[in-house]
Amino acid sequence: MRPVAGEIVWSIVVAGGGGRRYGGPKQYARLGEARVLDLAVATAREASDGVVVVVPPADAAREGGVAGGATRSESVRSGLAAVPEAATVICVHDAARPLASRELFGAVVAAVAAGADAAVPALPVTDTVKVVDAGGVVVSTPDRSTLVAVQTPQAFRAEVLRRAHASGAEGTDDAALVERIGGRVVTVPGEVWNHKITEPDDLERARAWLERRQTASS
Numbered sequence: 001m002r003p004v005a006g007e008i009v010w011s012i013v014v015a016g017g018g019g020r021r022y023g024g025p026k027q028y029a030r031l032g033e034a035r036v037l038d039l040a041v042a043t044a045r046e047a048s049d050g051v052v053v054v055v056p057p058a059d060a061a062r063e064g065g066v067a068g069g070a071t072r073s074e075s076v077r078s079g080l081a082a083v084p085e086a087a088t089v090i091c092v093h094d095a096a097r098p099l100a101s102r103e104l105f106g107a108v109v110a111a112v113a114a115g116a117d118a119a120v121p122a123l124p125v126t127d128t129v130k131v132v133d134a135g136g137v138v139v140s141t142p143d144r145s146t147l148v149a150v151q152t153p154q155a156f157r158a159e160v161l162r163r164a165h166a167s168g169a170e171g172t173d174d175a176a177l178v179e180r181i182g183g184r185v186v187t188v189p190g191e192v193w194n195h196k197i198t199e200p201d202d203l204e205r206a207r208a209w210l211e212r213r214q215t216a217s218s
Contacts, residue, residue: 004113010087011044011105011153012079013037015095016054016068025056025199027095032210036197037063039098041173044153047105048091054079073170080165083158089113090161090175093153096197099209100153105189108155117160118181120175121190122148145197150175151190 015027015037027037044051052064054075060067066082068075111119125147131140164177171177175185193209
């Protein structure tokens, strides 16, 4: 599967963290026969015209990538600087979600090609969510039907993503920065196996999903 006709699609795979919660650089952990990073990059390459990989500064030469920054947003900006100006759609994908499919990349790119400023994969929230104050006291209970949990890859109209990052703003994802400048962000259905690897147990769950997928395709 190739990018949408008429669009030049580049992907930034973000793997610049040190894995503090995981206990080490999780992007280099083994998942099946490949590393977490390798799986994420391979899928991005299948779905894009080009890929920029962002890794810790000390690893950039070895991994053939660019050096990340002190925060996720800084790392994305490092990757963004390496994306050619000719790109019309830019995907940002966390390497910590190595099981995202090329079809999911295609879905978010197609939504941007159809007119959105940004598109993010989303799953319904099944738990009740509470808003609490600094002391842990519940302030409110949002309507669960209006909530979704978002994933990556997230796709953006290239000039909108560049504008959203131009101020040096910080956000937990890039869609939040686009929201702040008034961009239109839409959702596409996410994938239940597209978990983010944060703790060692998450890697084991990813291994189980990967084995199930390989068995189903064999």
